[in-house]
Amino acid sequence: MKLKSLLVALIVILVLPAGRALAAMDIQKVISPTGIEAWLVENHTIPVISMQFAFQGGEVKDPAHKAGLSALVSGLLDEGAGDMDSRTFQTALEEKAIKLGFSSGQDRFNGYLKTLTENREQAFNLLSLALNKPRFDPDAIDRIRQQLITILIRQQEDPSSIAAEIFREQSFPHHPYGNSPIGTEETLNSLTREDLLLYMEERLTRDRLVISVVGDVTAEELGELLDRTFGILVDEAIDARVTDTQPEMPAALYLKKHPGHQSKILFGHGGIKRLDPDWYAAFVMNYILGGGGLTSRLAETVREENGLAYSIGTGFQPREYSGLFSGSMGTQNERASEAIALTRDEIRRMRDEGVTEQELQDAKTYLTGSYALTFSTSDAIARQLLGAQILGFEPVYFERRNEYINAVTREQISRVAKRLLHPDNLFWVVVGSPANLESLDIPLMGDAAKTE
Template identity: 45%
Template sequence: MITTRRDLPRIAAALVVAATSLFAASNPASAATKIQRLVSPGGIEAWFVQDATVPLVAMEYAFTGGSTQDTADKQGIGSFTTNMLDEGAGDLDSKAFHERLERRAITMNFSVTRDYVRGSMRMLKGDSGEAFDLLRLALTSPRFDAEPLERVRSQMISNARRETTNPVSIAGHRFWEEAFGTHPYAWRPNGTVESLSAIQAADLRDYAHRVLAKDTLKVAVVGDIDAETLGKLLDKTFGALPAKADLKAVPAIDAAKPPRHAFVMLDVPQSSINFGGPGIARNDPDFMAAYIVNHILGGGTLSSRLYKEVREKRGLAYSVSQSLIWMNKSSVFAGTTATRADKATETLDTITSEIARMGREGPTQQELDEAKSYLKGSQMLALDTSSKIASALVQYQLDNLGIDYIEKRNAIVDAVTLDDAKRVAKRIWGQGLLSVSVGRASQAAAEPAAPAKSN
């Protein structure tokens, strides 16, 4: 996905200072008391943390919609739309809009996930008025002019074409197709060469009009701004959007039941492997237990079981990890690794065996205790900038966790028992795997590549 990032030195310096300023207290409860629920005079709600340590303001926001609002024959409409929002708006063409951003070192980003359109903005306090006004134009009056449209299309098609020969991309796309078939979750959020070629400006206008609406908007703001000023800026920025989104219904779906494996032949020396299976909803009472077990099994740290078995004991791969992915209408756990082509089968067998063992036995008490300690400490360390805090607060809103979630989270982690962890391990990791391997066939992988013929 193409995003706009213009992190110029003036704002970068402020961010360095901000990284150590906010939520510095080690007690999560003290941090949580700073979060306010603000409702503007026009009814725009935001979660708000006022902090005057540095003259910086960060805002994150989201609209429900995402790539599920594309169409099967025009995958990538949402991504194309967000890539065009800062390419001219109102009476400003693309060049003039970018010059306004750069003059004030304003950072403005737009992106699409399967369920949401997300945006972020950072600016110095004195530039808040101009930054919010530019965002207003981008969201309410995007131009979709021909020249930037074709330029962005060319960039997106170039990316899509590269993905057709990239084993990591191929494995990732195929995993979602195996998991969700023809459901919109299987579509490619960034589009394909064919679909991107078919998208027109009218498709982008229609998407923006249907998706960018006040009734699904979630906002979080962190920084040096007072509530009264922020309320007025929120109304000015979002107030002219449609009151209600016009979204296509997206049906609920369970990921395909494992075990099943897909192999994609590609003549490359290193095979890419994606693996996973049905996951767990964010509002499920067992979610935190699953989150802890996932950390123990393959959460991306050097102490995870998969890392120890795949890399440390056998030297099969440089890294291996997995995560829980939850969407509005489904969920999966998903992992990735890459290995030498002649070791692909052994690597996948090792992963499959280790995941099956977790499903049968669950974690140990020591593993559970160590994971709890890590997850409680890392949560606060992860909130080390105003932008990260704002992003987390938007996610908490999307997940319906409540404005006091930071305060409650450690107690939720501590409440998970070994019985809980073993029960959820069997439920999620005891059913086998969906897996995709991209690379050479096993026989071809065991043989050296043929030398190139000279002309």
């Protein structure tokens, strides 16, 4: 309890400057002359512009035989554009201290740009070249492809990566979410320059584009920059149709034997999507159960009181087409079965008993008090604006978010816990050399099934 009190006190101290910034945030909806929309927060006190943008549809849209396509494109867009090869393009960025980059996610293809105001024109010109005239030179393709293959090879020896792969494949055996985000060596080697060019034309399109900007730029100036940067993108996307799905993981324990003294454990079952009406009750409940770091029930019981885990946590993972409740922990091999049993018991206790009034009030204090800290920098504000747009929210959401948290009741948490937590249906993945798994009374799979 002392730790919780200390955290609350620290929040009060740290949140004041960020809270003032959040209260003063004026979000403008900017529409460019050609109809491109962006959310803008002007800040002329520092000569910096930060932009975050995303194209809806990411790795989940990659065909199975072209898995890794989004990842390869994201790695190549800053590797030369227009008449500039990779070295020339990177030098142009470095000379003006411009930060530009891309990444692929399961449901979105992301990009960012950050520049000093005095270098604004060059920065947006370079971004426009990357999006509209990427070179995709053969040597760059081979280099980035090999980097991804090297990552795949390293993941084959990493317990966390091994566990994540098993969990993903068992959870979504008949859905693109089950595919490797960066593909396989076979699919990566099959990708051609024509695949990359077609990706740009069919998937990075104006109808999938979401933009947020924070910094030293006016709405009128931004409108012109948006048209120059994104205006000549193709209007409408052509890509695979993906349907909603429910995770299909079994109620079982999958063991993958791995040398060493520790076991990496993942666990979970189906969850909810972000726009589910029960989201806020589930969010607060999970904070108390396993999302609150060292103050959560699981951390206190499994880690602090019994010393069964080095780390432990849980969370709801909403996706565009599905949702998960999942958790992870690291433990000594000889303590793995005890850690699993106690974790399952704590999840069952949450489902059956709910939370105390003190736990609820402490959670609300932290979750509402710390919210302003997510707006502490221009980059952080831009990310928040982008996320709200992706979810279809209006700017007023930021004023009301804490109201949603404070409205959660113990009765709602009790109902939601019974709806969403199913301790006997959890799927467990253990990578290591644990002992006494048969004592858990959980069906065994993988290497554990081979030794029964």
